[in-house]
Amino acid sequence: MNSMIKKTLQGANLKQTKARIAVLSALEESKVPMDASEIHKQIQKSNSDVDLATIYRILEKFEASGIAHRVNLNKDRFHYELLSLPHHHHVVCKVCGKVQDIQDCDLSTVEQSVKENLGFAIQNHRLEFFGFCKNCS
Amino acid sequence: MNSMIKKTLQGANLKQTKARIAVLSALEESKVPMDASEIHKQIQKSNSDVDLATIYRILEKFEASGIAHRVNLNKDRFHYELLSLPHHHHVVCKVCGKVQDIQDCDLSTVEQSVKENLGFAIQNHRLEFFGFCKNCS
DNA sequence: TTAGTATATGCAAGTCATTTGCATTTGTCA
DNA sequence: TGACAAATGCAAATGACTTGCATATACTAA
Structure with missing residues (x-):
């Protein structure tokens, strides 16, 4: 095994x-x-x-x-x-439903402002993009 | 009315x-x-x-x-x-469940790379942060 | 290797958000 | 105002997910 x-x-x-x-x-x-x-x-x-x-x-x-x-x-x-996958997010096609991964995600600026303005301690985030994939465009 | x-x-x-x-x-x-x-x-x-x-x-x-x-x-x-609300995202507390709004979100870099690398046409996105709010920290 | 025990599983039944069919009501437009 | 398509209420259905319980199984200690 x-x-x-x-x-x-x-x-x-x-x-x-x-x-x-x-x-x-x-x-x-x-x-x-x-x-x-x-x-x-x-x-x-x-x-x-x-x-x-x-x-x-x-x-x-x-x-x-x-x-x-x-x-x-x-x-x-x-x-x-x-969770063993490297940190990433998803791109979801509104037509065919296909899901793809993306690796980039620099949210440090946004996170910083959430911390400062709301006193909120971020543990993790979720970021998804919706639209049309190459084939369905 | x-x-x-x-x-x-x-x-x-x-x-x-x-x-x-x-x-x-x-x-x-x-x-x-x-x-x-x-x-x-x-x-x-x-x-x-x-x-x-x-x-x-x-x-x-x-x-x-x-x-x-x-x-x-x-x-x-x-x-x-x-949807008439200005574009924004949410911060969700894992303890009390409170939901707050955030306005910032500069994802242009990420979006650019999704477009170039995947040929994916982004229509909208979803971004949520999870963690502990001020009170629950 | 084996018996003992806590834990995991299968099955059936339950729960709960969401959807649907259908008869009736209501908004709109001529 | 009258006609008709569209919207609503009610009850029943659907489907994802959960739970109770009896049985089976993985792990531990001897």
């Missing part, structure tokens, strides 16, 4: 179960954030199966452990992606 | 109904994005009533007409706010 997966679970003090390994693998293979049902289907493609309820419970654990986090793509379900 | 509301509906080619006026008023008075149920309660406080299903249908229309838009605060429901 992928030793990266093993380490990730051990590091988070989580038992290595078939279900968790399956969810982690699915997220790892994916280039874009996945929702619970997509993860479910992906696992079934690998000739395995994990109950949807279990997937939700696992995602909750993963988020609490800092393994993954919920990203909000303005759709009617939540999506999840691994 | 508030003539601003009248103009807004006329401008969008929407019939001026009691329900739409109520929803628009609620959104206008609010300093922060509201979800459907909050709008519902706010309307009832004004001794009026509009069915929740109708509120959802109105919000959909408002979004399609560019009167309001959905903002995603990473909560389990969608929130709506008027």
Whole structure:
């Protein structure tokens, strides 16, 4: 088994179960954030199966452990992606729904002013762009 | 009746109904994005009533007409706010849930690179900060 | 390696935001 | 004012997500 997966679970003090390994693998293979049902289907493609309820419970654990986090793509379900990915954001096509990553994000000026003006301690942020991808333009 | 509301509906080619006026008023008075149920309660406080299903249908229309838009605060429901507000973003406290506005947002550098590298035509973006507000720090 | 125990899982049922069908009401325009 | 498309209320449906509970499984200590 992928030793990266093993380490990730051990590091988070989580038992290595078939279900968790399956969810982690699915997220790892994916280039874009996945929702619970997509993860479910992906696992079934690998000739395995994990109950949807279990997937939700696992995602909750993963988020609490800092393994993954919920990203909000303005759709009617939540999506999840691994936190081991370098910090980045998403570009979502309004036509085909395609999601792409972007790496740049210099928000230091904005963050500075939030801190000074509101006394707000920023922990993290979410930045998404919506528009039309190359193909749909 | 508030003539601003009248103009807004006329401008969008929407019939001026009691329900739409109520929803628009609620959104206008609010300093922060509201979800459907909050709008519902706010309307009832004004001794009026509009069915929740109708509120959802109105919000959909408002979004399609560019009167309001959905903002995603990473909560389990969608929130709506008027688009007539100057462009801004939100700061959400992870402890008390308080939402505040910020006006600054210079993303021109980031946007430029998205355009050049991905050929993606940006229509709008969403930027939210999460952390601890002054009181909860 | 094995028994013991806390934890994880599957299944079924529940919850809750949001949507939809349909009969009725209402705004608008001629 | 009358006609008609569009909007609304109500009730029922949908679909994502959660929860209760009995069973299965991973890990630990001997």
